[in-house]
Amino acid sequence: MNDLNRLKNEYFFMPDATRGAVRYLTTKQLKETGTEAIVTNTLHLLIHPGPDIIQKLGGIKKMMGWDGIVLTDSGGFQVFSLIHSKKWQGSIDEDGAKFKSPREGNTYELTPESSIDIQMKIGSDVLVTLDDCRKSDLEKEEAQESVERTIKWAKRCKDHFEKEYGGTKKTGKLLTCVVQGANYPDLRARCAKELVSIGFDGYNFGGFVVDNDQKLVIDEMSAVIGNIPKDTIRYAMGVGKPEDILEAARIGYNLFDTVLVTRNARHGTLYTSQGIVKINNSSMALDEKPVDQNCDCECCSNYSRAYLHHMMKNGEAVAQTLATIHNLTYYQKLIKGLTPVCP
Numbered sequence: 001m002n003d004l005n006r007l008k009n010e011y012f013f014m015p016d017a018t019r020g021a022v023r024y025l026t027t028k029q030l031k032e033t034g035t036e037a038i039v040t041n042t043l044h045l046l047i048h049p050g051p052d053i054i055q056k057l058g059g060i061k062k063m064m065g066w067d068g069i070v071l072t073d074s075g076g077f078q079v080f081s082l083i084h085s086k087k088w089q090g091s092i093d094e095d096g097a098k099f100k101s102p103r104e105g106n107t108y109e110l111t112p113e114s115s116i117d118i119q120m121k122i123g124s125d126v127l128v129t130l131d132d133c134r135k136s137d138l139e140k141e142e143a144q145e146s147v148e149r150t151i152k153w154a155k156r157c158k159d160h161f162e163k164e165y166g167g168t169k170k171t172g173k174l175l176t177c178v179v180q181g182a183n184y185p186d187l188r189a190r191c192a193k194e195l196v197s198i199g200f201d202g203y204n205f206g207g208f209v210v211d212n213d214q215k216l217v218i219d220e221m222s223a224v225i226g227n228i229p230k231d232t233i234r235y236a237m238g239v240g241k242p243e244d245i246l247e248a249a250r251i252g253y254n255l256f257d258t259v260l261v262t263r264n265a266r267h268g269t270l271y272t273s274q275g276i277v278k279i280n281n282s283s284m285a286l287d288e289k290p291v292d293q294n295c296d297c298e299c300c301s302n303y304s305r306a307y308l309h310h311m312m313k314n315g316e317a318v319a320q321t322l323a324t325i326h327n328l329t330y331y332q333k334l335i336k337g338l339t340p341v342c343p
C-alpha cells in the first residue's frame with residue numbers, strides 16, 4: 001500500500017509491457033534499468049491468454065516474476081480507436097463496446113463493470129476506469145457527449161469496484177479515472193471537477209496529448225491539473241518524448257508512459273545525454289565510443305557503438321535487447337533526476 005502511494009508523490013516512468021512483457025527484455029533486465037512500474041494492455045490480455053487463465057496462474061505479476069507495480073489500462077482506448085477507424089468490427093453504445101477480434105473471430109464486450117473485472121483478474125495494482133475515447137478534432141457537441149459518458153462510466157466503475165471488491169480499502173489497489181474533453185480546456189476542467197467530486201486515487205489525461213504539429217496540448221493539460229488535488233496520481237498518458245515529459249512535469253504531471261522508448265530502441269534511435277544517436281547510420285560503423293559516455297547500463301558499460309551497429313545491421317536479437325536496456329535506463333534516470341518532491 002505504501003509503495004503504491006509513492007505513485008501520488010514521486011515521478012514514475014512506466015514502459016509498456018503490452019502483453020505482459022517488455023519486448024526483448026527479461027524481467028531481471030527490466031528491473032536493472034531502474035524500472036519500478038509497468039503498464040500492461042488490458043485489450044491484448046483479454047484476447048490472449050484471457051483474464052481467466054491469467055487469474056488461474058496467479059495474476060500477471062506472478063506470471064512475469066515481477067514484484068514491481070503494474071498499471072492496467074481499461075482497454076477502451078484501443079477498442080474505441082480500432083472501432084472508430086473501422087479496423088475492427090464493433091459497436092459502441094451507452095453500455096460500452098461490443099467487438100470482434102480479427103485474431104480468432106471471438107466476440108467480446110467491454111463495459112465499465114467488465115473492464116474492472118478483467119483488470120482485477122489480471123492482478124493489476126492500479127486500475128483505470130473505462131472512458132469514452134474518440135477521435136481527435138472533435139466538434140464541441142461530440143466532445144461534450146464524450147465527457148458526459150466518461151463521467152457516467154467512471155462512476156459505474158467505482159461503484160462496481162467498491163461493491164464487488166470492497167474498493168481500495170479492502171484490495172489495497174488504486175483506482176484512477178480518465179479525463180476527457182478533447183481540445184476544449186473548459187470541457188477538460190469540467191470533466192476533471194466532476195470526477196474529483198466522485199473521488200479517485202488518480203486522474204489521467206486521456207485522449208490526444210499532442211496536436212497536429214506534435215506539440216503538447218498544454219492549455220488542455222493545465223486545465224485538468226488546475227482542478228485536481230495534488231496528492232493524487234497525475235498521469236499524462238502517452239507522454240512522451242524526453243522534452244515533453246519535462247514540460248508535463250513542470251505543469252504538475254508525475255506519471256508517464258510511452259511506446260516510443262522501446263519502439264525507437266528497436267529501430268536504432270537511442271536517447272543520450274548528448275542528444276539522439278542513430279545507431280544504424282553508417283557513421284557508427286567505426287565509432288568505438290559507448291552509446292552514451294554518461295550511462296552505466298549494460299550496453300554502454302560493455303560495448304561500442306560500432307559493435308551495436310554491426311549487430312543491428314545483422315538482425316541480432318541481442319542488439320534489440322541492449323538498445324532497449326539503454327533507452328529505458330536513460331528514461332529512468334531522466335525521471336528520477338526531476339526534483340524528488342512533486343510540485
Ligand SMILES: [Zn+2]
Binds near residue numbers: 297326327
Ligand atoms: Zn546506456
